[in-house]
């Protein structure tokens with residue numbers, strides 16, 4: 001069986017040089033996740049190559065395909081289409097709405113028309129390359145209508161799956177979408193729809209109950225079924241993972257140890273705390289900085305003993321809203337550094353750039369504390385990468401309870417509400433004071449979970465759910481299906497007790 005992977009972006013970055021276009025492998029969550037899967041199974045990746053200009057397909061994508069180990073097929077978009085489809089419907093409607101930030105939405109019906117037109121173009125590309133027995137795996141919110149368009153044209157000839165990398169919102173948020181029924185019904189035209197967490201799937205099922213009453217949901221467990229018209233489809237939870245072994249292997253290299261030693265020496269403080277995010281308002285960067293500011297204001301004993309390295313990866317930075325966010329972040333960092341810097345100690349060290357994998361791993365490994373506090377996140381791979389790189393189990397992870405990863409990682413991480421600045425400040429102090437044995441015990445749990453549910457496990461469980469004859473035997477495993485809301489963060493707050501009865505971290 002061949003696999004056709006379809007995503008908004010091809011897993012490459014085209015760069016224009018004097019001699020013409022050249023390509024480089026792209027970075028980011030989805031690419032990290034899917035390239036190895038496709039290389040191992042064989043097939044074709046269909047997507048937009050990342051440039052609106054003209055280029056010679058064979059000249060660029062031929063070598064890039066050979067390097068990727070599978071074929072790449074481009075779907076072309078003009079500048080005008082890009083504006084309305086990508087910067088419009090996906091970035092100004094679906095992205096904020098699905099992250100519960102509907103006040104940021106711009107519900108333009110022009111955007112919706114372009115969304116349908118571009119989804120149809122992706123469906124055409126699939127039809128052009130499809131061979132009998134292929135499985136079509138569509139990725140993410142840019143392409144929710146592709147399954148519907150294929151079904152309309154192919155009369156059920158195509159076997160299709162869809163995975164949503166971002167959260168699915170609860171009904172009171174989702175109903176604000178003017179095209180809510182079309183989106184829901186479009187998703188029901190796939191044979192399998194995958195979500196990151198049980199919470200997202202539950203939200204989807206609740207939306208079905210409100211808006212598509214004839215859809216009947218049946219079953220329990222990681223994969224359930226829906227009777228819709230004269231057919232059955234499946235809904236599953238597949239928390240995405242990382243290439244655990246690769247991160248761990250790079251972290252163990254002697255060159256990495258040298259980089260780590262250099263980083264530690266350069267910072268000179270007793271503990272390094274690391275945050276890594278794409279530039280995006282959902283990642284909660286200003287909120288986190290405020291939490292850190294309060295930690296420094298409340299606990300002077302942290303001064304000169306802790307440094308926050310805030311790494312921001314440029315993203316969507318031609319959009320004015322993202323430029324404003326960047327300015328806000330820089331202003332806040334200047335405020336904190338202005339208020340607390342002492343000779344030999346700068347509290348926040350700020351990096352605004354993408355970096356090679358080896359350097360990122362060295363940062364993960366050098367950090368004593370990972371501070372990852374999105375306001376809402378489908379999963380958050382950075383949290384998992386931090387754990388995979390902590391090969392000597394000496395780090396502590398502070399994680400937002402609103403990251404999909406919190407459901408899996410709640411027993412090892414200190415969970416926080418990113419809007420509760422005092423709670424974040426207290427968790428920073430608690431992580432700072434955490435004894436080595438407790439760090440080891442917690443990190444052991446975190447690493448075990450991240451290793452078991454790595455990227456290969458994610459792809460295999462999706463495929464298993466797509467092809468299993470019955471759902472009865474589908475294993476209950478690392479996905480937590482009992483909890484849809486982590487319980488643990490409360491004991492981070494000052495003076496509150498954790499379930500063991502101990503008082504949370506005393507006196508910095």
Ligand code: ADQ
Nearest residue numbers: 027028029165240276313353354355377378379380381382
């Ligand atoms: P993203 O919102 O992009 O992904 P995330 O899951 O954190 O967020 O992935 C970011 C990726 O960028 C990581 O793999 C990381 O290694 C990489 N990266 C971080 N800093 C970097 C740097 N300085 N240089 C280069 N690369 C860097 C979306 C959803 C998430 C979901 C993923 C996968 O929003 O919730 O986890 O898809 O499903």
